[in-house]
Amino acid sequence: MAFLVTFLILFAFWIFMSGQLDWWHLSWGVLSCTLVAVISHDFLFKDIKSKGRVKETTLFFAYVPWLIYEIILANIYVAYLALHPKMLDLIDPHIIKFKTRLKNDFARVTFANSITLTPGTITVLIKDDYFFVHAINKSAAKSLPGNMERRITKVFMEE
Amino acid sequence: MEGFFLAVTLALCATILLSLYRGVFGPTVFDRIIGAGFIGTKTIILLLLMGLIYDRIEMLIDLALAYSILNFIGTLIISKYFIRKGAR
Amino acid sequence: MIIGAKIFMIAGLFFFTTAAIGFLRFPDFYTRMHATAKGDTLGTLFFVIGLALYTLHHGFHWFSIVNSIKLISIAVFWFLASPTATHALLRSALESDLVPWTKDKKVIVAWPPKRRK
Numbered sequence: 278m279a280f281l282v283t284f285l286i287l288f289a290f291w292i293f294m295s296g297q298l299d300w301w302h303l304s305w306g307v308l309s310c311t312l313v314a315v316i317s318h319d320f321l322f323k324d325i326k327s328k329g330r331v332k333e334t335t336l337f338f339a340y341v342p343w344l345i346y347e348i349i350l351a352n353i354y355v356a357y358l359a360l361h362p363k364m365l366d367l368i369d370p371h372i373i374k375f376k377t378r379l380k381n382d383f384a385r386v387t388f389a390n391s392i393t394l395t396p397g398t399i400t401v402l403i404k405d406d407y408f409f410v411h412a413i414n415k416s417a418a419k420s421l422p423g424n425m426e427r428r429i430t431k432v433f434m435e436e
Numbered sequence: 437m438e439g440f441f442l443a444v445t446l447a448l449c450a451t452i453l454l455s456l457y458r459g460v461f462g463p464t465v466f467d468r469i470i471g472a473g474f475i476g477t478k479t480i481i482l483l484l485l486m487g488l489i490y491d492r493i494e495m496l497i498d499l500a501l502a503y504s505i506l507n508f509i510g511t512l513i514i515s516k517y518f519i520r521k522g523a524r
Numbered sequence: 525m526i527i528g529a530k531i532f533m534i535a536g537l538f539f540f541t542t543a544a545i546g547f548l549r550f551p552d553f554y555t556r557m558h559a560t561a562k563g564d565t566l567g568t569l570f571f572v573i574g575l576a577l578y579t580l581h582h583g584f585h586w587f588s589i590v591n592s593i594k595l596i597s598i599a600v601f602w603f604l605a606s607p608t609a610t611h612a613l614l615r616s617a618l619e620s621d622l623v624p625w626t627k628d629k630k631v632i633v634a635w636p637p638k639r640r641k
Contacts, residue, residue, distance in 0.1 A: 293597075296494070296590040345569075352539050352566045355559055359546030370555055370624055372632045393561055393607040399554075400607075401614045409632070411554050411614070411624065437578075440530065447537055454544040458556070466553050466617045470560050473609060474547065477564045478540070480598070481571050493579065494587065497594045504598055508605040515612040519619050 284314040336432045337387075343428070344391060351396040358413070369414040372401060375421065377408055384433040391425055441489050445482060452478050469514055476507035525581040532574030540567040552625035553617060561610040565603060572599040 291306040292298075358364055379385050389400040392410055397417025402409040412418035452475050459471025480500045487496030543563020550556045576592035624631055 293590055293593050294498075296587060348562065348566050351562050352542075355546055355562050356539065356542035359542050359549060359559060364549060365551065368550075368555060369627055370552075371626060371630070372554075372624060374632055374634050389611065390604070390607040393610055394565060397558070399557055399561055399614065400611055401554075401618055409618075411557075413555060413558055437526065440533075444533055444537060448540070451537075451540050451544045454541075455547055458547055464553055464617075464622060466613055466622065467556065469613060470547075470557065474544070474560050474564065477568060477602075477606075481536075481568065484571075484575055484595070488575065488578065493591055497591060497598075501594065501598055501601070504602060504605070508609055511609040512612050515609070515616045519616040 280314055280318040283318040284310055287313055333433060340428060340432050344394065347391075347395045351394060354396045367414065370411060371415075371418070372409055372411050373418050373421070374407055374409050376406055378426065379429065379433075381433055384429055387432075388426065388429050391429070392421075395425065438489055441485050445485050445489075448478050448482055448485075465518055466515075469511065469518070473507060473511045476503070476510075480504050480507070525577050529574040529578040529581070532570050532577065536567045536570030536574065539563050539570065543567065553622060554614065554624045557610060557614060561606060565606045568602050568606075569599045572596065 287310040288306060291310055295302050295306065358367060361367060377385070377388070379388055385403065389403060389408070392408070393399045397413040398421065399411050400408060401411050410418070410421065412421070455471055455474045455478075458467050459475065460468075462468045462471060480503055483496050483500045483503065484493070487493040487500075540563060543559045546559030546563070547556050550559060572595050576595045579588050579591050579595065582588060
């Protein structure tokens with residue numbers, strides 16, 4: 278099952294990458310996709326028996342537009358800071374440390390990447406349940422564990 | 437439209453020159469590494485624009501994809517290599 | 525289509541330029557990383573959307589659709605890769621004792637701060 282799904286995903290990717298539909302390219306595609314799927318079909322679906330993977334993926338794609346909106350806000354903020362003539366008065370950088378509720382590894386990766394892409398904060402280090410985040414000033418740090426962690430908890434259905 | 441592409445290419449080259457300052461004179465090693473990574477991102481976009489100007493986009497997209505993967509892996513490996521106490 | 529492509533490319537160019545200016549002006553390594561990590565990602569996304577719109581302006585042939593999907597896949601890959609490279613660099617900088625620039629000398633602050641009564 279995992280082998281078949283991996284093979285189909287790889288083959289769709291092959292078709293879009295090559296763009297040719299004659300039998301020569303397709304047969305090479307079948308050969309190489311089979312080889313890669315035999316070697317690595319247990320990477321992509323480690324726990325395929327766990328339920329709710331489809332719902333999780335759908336919720337994740339619903340999370341992406343909000344993330345892009347936040348990224349645009351972050352870039353406008355960085356542009357404002359970079360072009361401001363008295364920039365050194367506005368920034369007050371600190372590394373802040375807080376505890377997270379997320380247990381799943383993939384949820385933690387998503388949370389760390391989202392922190393990096395939203396206004397004024399970047400993740401430095403994750404060390405046993407503690408996130409170390411570099412915030413550019415105190416008002417950027419104020420919004421931190423709250424709203425975004427709640428959204429990611431909702432996506433990955435923890436608790 | 438090709439004039440517009442050439443103008444965008446020249447502006448990107450000016451951005452590369454700005455970040456090359458940090459790449460050469462950056463006070464720490466890590467400033468030089470991000471300088472290199474930042475120039476690498478601009479290079480991906482420059483490859484795509486060159487492909488549109490010369491009408492060979494289908495060849496240069498593959499090169500740009502390979503170059504983006506190479507840039508990412510290069511940054512990761514170099515950052516692993518420079519973990520030292522008091523690196524300057 | 526072409527006007528949309530121009531607008532997206534000029535927006536991407538604006539974010540690249542502000543990221544480079546921030547990269548020159550910010551006081552230390554960690555704050556410079558703020559500029560590059562965000563500006564790179566959004567600039568690449570905007571440029572790639574603009575180029576995909578320009579690729580599609582002759583009409584929806586098979587090859588133009590395939591080319592625009594490849595272009596979007598570059599942006600998706602870069603969305604995953606750029607924050608990861610940022611974490612790797614920041615972590616190796618913190619582990620090699622590169623002290624962040626702060627106004628008071630406290631570097632690591634626990635969050636959320638304890639309320640005073």
